[in-house]
Amino acid sequence: MKSNLRLIGGRRLESPRTIGTRPTTLMVREAIFNILKNTVENSNWLDLFSGTGAISCEAYNHGAKKIVAVEKNKNNSKICLKNLYSLQNINNRKNDIEVICKDVLIWTKPNNERNFSINNNLDKIKFDFIYLDPPYRANYHELVLNQVFNCNFIRKGTIVICEHSLDLDIKKNILWEIYDVRTYGQSKLTFLIHI
16 A cells, blocks of 8 residues: 655655545644653653544654554554554554554543453553544534543543644633644644643
């Protein structure tokens, strides 16, 4: 499967042949990890609507300790896992990575029984960073954000990065503060912090 999808640094990733997936652009990924800098190192990272796993792969390459990716499309979730397992030194780190094939809207429901692998021991972690990239035309950014901010895997100070279209404005909420908004081409990044 030929792909033009590349990580920061140039490594090629696999991507699906279908047009239904919109991987986060290299420009946006570079911006995210330039903003976060060394805070990603030794962090716990959750990638929602992970698609090909490009963001999860970047988090791994920037030193994230634990990575969980959630993607409902079976083919995409397989590609996500394959991309993660293609990274350097991954054989020693496979227990730190989990790709879950499940609908994010169901998986993030508060008090939901989340299906982590028993081997990975990831069911008790709190995430330092949560990346959220729903389909731009879907009208459930607010629903997913409210569910995420009410889940037991988030802690005070968790940073949630939401990628969305230019015409969507995410409002402040009693659960979060907006501490940064950036625009890159047709994409907008809203950085939220759990209060």
